[in-house]
Amino acid sequence: MIKVGIDLIHFYTPQVYLDLAELAAVRQVPVEKYTVGIGQEKMSLIDPYEDIVTMAAEAAYDIVKGREENIGLLLFATESGVDYSKSAGVYLHALLQLNPHCRVLEVKQACFAATGALLLAKDYVTLHPDKLALVVASDVAWYGLNTPGEVTQGAGAVAMIVSVNPRLAVIEEGKAIVENSKDFYRPSYNQVPIVDGKLSIRSYKELLKQVRPDKPLKFVCFHMPFATMSDKASEVLTLPLSPEILMATKAFNKDVGNIYNGSLYLSLISLLTTYPNSLANETIGMFSYGSGATGETFYLIMQPQYDKVIDKKVFLSLVNQRRKADFSTYERLMTGYEHREKSLNFTTTIPNSKHRFVLTSIVNGHREYLKR
Numbered sequence: 001m002i003k004v005g006i007d008l009i010h011f012y013t014p015q016v017y018l019d020l021a022e023l024a025a026v027r028q029v030p031v032e033k034y035t036v037g038i039g040q041e042k043m044s045l046i047d048p049y050e051d052i053v054t055m056a057a058e059a060a061y062d063i064v065k066g067r068e069e070n071i072g073l074l075l076f077a078t079e080s081g082v083d084y085s086k087s088a089g090v091y092l093h094a095l096l097q098l099n100p101h102c103r104v105l106e107v108k109q110a111c112f113a114a115t116g117a118l119l120l121a122k123d124y125v126t127l128h129p130d131k132l133a134l135v136v137a138s139d140v141a142w143y144g145l146n147t148p149g150e151v152t153q154g155a156g157a158v159a160m161i162v163s164v165n166p167r168l169a170v171i172e173e174g175k176a177i178v179e180n181s182k183d184f185y186r187p188s189y190n191q192v193p194i195v196d197g198k199l200s201i202r203s204y205k206e207l208l209k210q211v212r213p214d215k216p217l218k219f220v221c222f223h224m225p226f227a228t229m230s231d232k233a234s235e236v237l238t239l240p241l242s243p244e245i246l247m248a249t250k251a252f253n254k255d256v257g258n259i260y261n262g263s264l265y266l267s268l269i270s271l272l273t274t275y276p277n278s279l280a281n282e283t284i285g286m287f288s289y290g291s292g293a294t295g296e297t298f299y300l301i302m303q304p305q306y307d308k309v310i311d312k313k314v315f316l317s318l319v320n321q322r323r324k325a326d327f328s329t330y331e332r333l334m335t336g337y338e339h340r341e342k343s344l345n346f347t348t349t350i351p352n353s354k355h356r357f358v359l360t361s362i363v364n365g366h367r368e369y370l371k372r
């Protein structure tokens with residue numbers, strides 16, 4: 001039986017964040033509501049010269065390097081699309097200098113699209129075992145200033161190479177579920193989603209209940225719109241997770257925020273990085289939820305040498321070495337982001353920073369990027 005799964009994984013989050021204690025002070029909310037009730041400490045903020053394409057490129061660059069010729073499929077999962085027609089994957093394909101015969105698509109189904117893409121990539125690689133697939137999840141979770149969702153914002157990207165005989169984890173399929181729901185959606189003309197927060201939590205738990213693993217598992221990662229959603233999800237399992245494992249799955253997400261499609265995979269990276277013991281040969285349950293609503297469970301069988309293909313120091317530094325923004329910078333960045341995404345023309349100053357990929361301008365709707 002051919003083994004297919006995740007060979008390599010990497011992520012990126014913008015290098016500036018807002019401390020949610022500052023947001024709580026301005027919004028006159030007890031800080032414990034955010035840090036205990038919602039479970040979030042910080043959220044990443046997107047810089048003016050970053051977007052879903054640059055974040056995806058930053059996440060993918062190191063794992064794609066040297067494999068450009070072998071990637072036959074690029075699936076770009078996002079719900080923060082920058083164009084209704086042209087896939088963000090086409091911009092990414094150019095930035096990563098992939099081979100010209102690669103099949104490129106953008107995939108959408110709220111936060112579930114990355115999982116749909118990963119499982120489709122698995123099927124593709126099973127049929128084309130000499131090829132690799134690149135799956136990226138990249139989003140800016142933006143609900144708007146002074147909204148209930150504000151505390152659950154964030155930005156970031158995760159990239160995965162799917163191959164035969166993967167070094168990180170073999171994928172085993174579970175069960176999918178779909179139910180038409182009005183919990184969260186963003187009609188094409190709207191800058192921010194329309195959200196029924198309470199319904200969305202109920203819908204998430206209901207779909208999980210219908211596809212949860214039959215047997216208790218020691219490790220499960222959940223789609224994580226905010227950290228305490230994982231506690232609620234854990235209670236739906238046949239046996240809740242231990243507090244230590246839950247904490248390891250939340251460590252990065254509580255400091256980055258919701259990154260929509262990448263959130264489940266950021267939780268996986270968080271577990272792989274912060275859980276103190278080896279996960280070799282362990283099975284990790286994965287629950288993906290996308291509003292609207294779809295859910296799916298699947299399983300990752302961790303490979304014996306998985307820790308040789310991840311760099312925990314790099315992962316930790318991406319989260320821990322960001323610069324802190326004050327509240328007025330947050331307002332300026334996010335108002336600027338919203339304005340930019342409505343504009344056909346845009347230019348910005350590019351700082352002398354560590355960013356490898358930057359958005360330099362938008363000219364008549366076309367995005368211009370620079371690789372440095």
Ligand code: HMG
Pocket residue numbers: 030032033034036037038079110111112148149150151152184195196197198200201204223224225226229258260289290291
């Ligand atoms: P809210 O109404 O501001 O908050 O919305 P709340 O009043 O429900 O309070 C939140 C929790 O804090 C509650 O705990 C309070 O008791 C507690 P819970 O009842 O849930 O256990 N609390 C306190 N705790 C300690 N000290 C205090 C205190 N005060 C209150 N002083 C909500 C919260 C998450 C609904 C809102 O932020 C929201 O709408 N967020 C966006 C939607 C969302 O994240 N939904 C999650 C499920 S849907 C999903 O995951 C899909 C998604 O990623 C999108 C996609 O698929 O594309 C969102």
